[in-house]
Amino acid sequence: MATIEELLTTNEEKMKKTISYLREDLAGLRAGRATPALLNKITVDYYGTPTPINQVANIGVPEPRMIVITPWEKTMIKAISKAIMTSDLGLNPNTDGSVIRLNLPQLTEERRKELVKTANKRTEEARVSIRNMRRDIIDGIKKAEKAKEITEDDSKDGQDKAQKLTDKMMKEIDKVIEAKEKEIMEV
CATH class of the missing domain: 3.30.1360.40 (Gyrase A; domain 2)
Incomplete structure (x- = not known):
């Protein structure tokens, strides 16, 4: 059975890859500038x-x-x-x-709003992916507790760490989408 730290480390890497993929995905959205x-x-x-x-x-x-x-x-x-x-x-x-x-023609206001919706949809997919990873961590911790491999206190501590990691990654996603929205809406 993987330890709590191993679960957190493995899933943190997956979360970072998800954010990296989101950045690449959003870079492909046209924001008025040629790239x-x-x-x-x-x-x-x-x-x-x-x-x-x-x-x-x-x-x-x-x-x-x-x-x-x-x-x-x-x-x-x-x-x-x-x-x-x-x-x-x-x-x-x-x-x-x-x-x-x-x-690349000048983007209309309507097209900019469509692009923001698309960016938000892709961002929400990344958020769901990260929440699923948090669930996987917590499930692993609960299984270890049920199997008496860790104490109840360790389980609670591990779940708190999983939530803190998730919150940190969600803030990172918020920064990514905020920057993309700003880029799209600039005239």
């Missing part, structure tokens, strides 16, 4: 294998509202353009035969 992270989730068919765009092309941001994609192979231009058009980014790629340009 290569917008294309992180888009894959393109590269010789029969779904491959992230950044592994088949250079991605640059020459202007605040423009992304330039330079495929390593000219034959990839159509596939990359198609992948961008079918994505949920709502962008239309412009091609001149050797590079793809993505112009």
Whole structure:
């Protein structure tokens, strides 16, 4: 049976990974500024294998509202353009035969509110994941107490530590979503 400290340490790492994933996920939400992270989730068919765009092309941001994609192979231009058009980014790629340009239009107030809702939905999924991890810790502690491996006091102490860890991670998530909301709502 894992000790209370092992349970806490293992789950703390999982919680940190959840927050890290949330940060990456939210980076892919368009907030009015061009960033290569917008294309992180888009894959393109590269010789029969779904491959992230950044592994088949250079991605640059020459202007605040423009992304330039330079495929390593000219034959990839159509596939990359198609992948961008079918994505949920709502962008239309412009091609001149050797590079793809993505112009990011100014976000409307309505679109900004939609993006904030999407960000909050993804954030809530992360919160649920962390609460599930807290439940796993507490279940492990209760099983150890029931099996007489730890005392009632140790069980109570471990559950308090699990709650404190969860509260700390929830504050971190709040900081992440607060920063993203601010970024999206800036005009």
